Amino acid sequence: MLVETPFRLKMTGGDADRHMFQAYDGYTALAGFSLTLSLVTNYVETGEIRHRGNFEGRGLVKARPIEEGSVVADFVVKLAKASVLGMVGVSETAASRLLVDLTKRTIDRNLGNQTDAASPELQMLEEGRDTRGDLEALVAATEPSVKQTHNVIGFGAQSLDIYGGTKKLGNYNPSTKAYVSGSYLDKNIREKNVSVASFNVNTGSGGAYDFELKRVIPISVNKDTLSSAKSILTWGIDQYANTTGGLVALRYQTILALDDTVKKYIVIDASIA
Structure with missing residues (x-):
């Protein structure tokens, strides 16, 4: 081909x-x-x-x-x-x-x-x-x-x-x-239950469905958090794929556009909700 x-x-x-x-x-x-x-x-x-x-x-x-x-x-x-x-x-x-x-x-x-x-x-x-x-x-x-x-x-x-x-x-x-050019980090740590729509264990990138915003928000997990969070996030993927309804509780900081549109969640910790 x-x-x-x-x-x-x-x-x-x-x-x-x-x-x-x-x-x-x-x-x-x-x-x-x-x-x-x-x-x-x-x-x-x-x-x-x-x-x-x-x-x-x-x-x-x-x-x-x-x-x-x-x-x-x-x-x-x-x-x-x-x-x-x-x-x-x-x-x-x-x-x-x-x-x-x-x-x-x-x-x-x-x-x-x-x-x-x-x-x-x-x-x-x-x-x-x-x-x-x-x-x-x-x-x-x-x-x-x-x-x-x-x-x-x-x-x-x-x-x-x-x-x-x-x-x-x-x-x-x-x-x-x-x-794409303007954003800032809101360092306040928030908690929210989400449905994990996708996650790549190698890069720490993925997406989580935010029930409040009614859309999938990109997530990023840094190297320090990845080892402890990846098993929870991959469990969340299985829950999402099998439509069994299990949610993941995220603790995160938020990257916002200059008009305060949510662009990404930086995951600090994850647990089963």
Whole structure:
């Protein structure tokens, strides 16, 4: 199998409307998106979460020359095996569809948006006991590169549209830049009973359904807490997967956006509620 999937960035507003952008901020933004796409590609191709280094996904993302039309940057991803699907002979359509939908999910989660799985392949990963945690770890791994892609907003462009395959995957603008760039830590320790939707024991990243906010909140467990909390959180995953209703009591601090939107819980301790 060798399937090619196109991706496109289109910048508009400011210098971009004159087919230009500020060189440093524009090219660092393109590098940021390239890294986001490479990290997602690597997971689809190998089933592994990477953060840095010379990983396989980097070599599968190719860039084409930048074009006018405001400013248009085209990329193509060349998948060879899509190992994460866990099957031999997966169709090219399924592999490409997963790459596009997982890229959209990763972008949406970094912007604080919740989206339902658009394809059966992504739904399969979201329902898998271990792969659910991988998806949240992927969101955490791409957080710096999503933030970097916003560098051009306000410095050469006012809007950046993202396309993959035949779909529009998202838009970066001054509001999304404020969300990804501005946050603060509320050091007050709070306690709450949650349902653990996902957790990756290797990275300490996951998601917990907050019944008060009525959405899944990203969680992060630091290395000092991970050894004591991981058995409780993995128990919580089983409860969530089996719909048996068991809840986990979290003690946590909160990372908030500048408008006080909850972005993440930093887990200090976990126990069975």
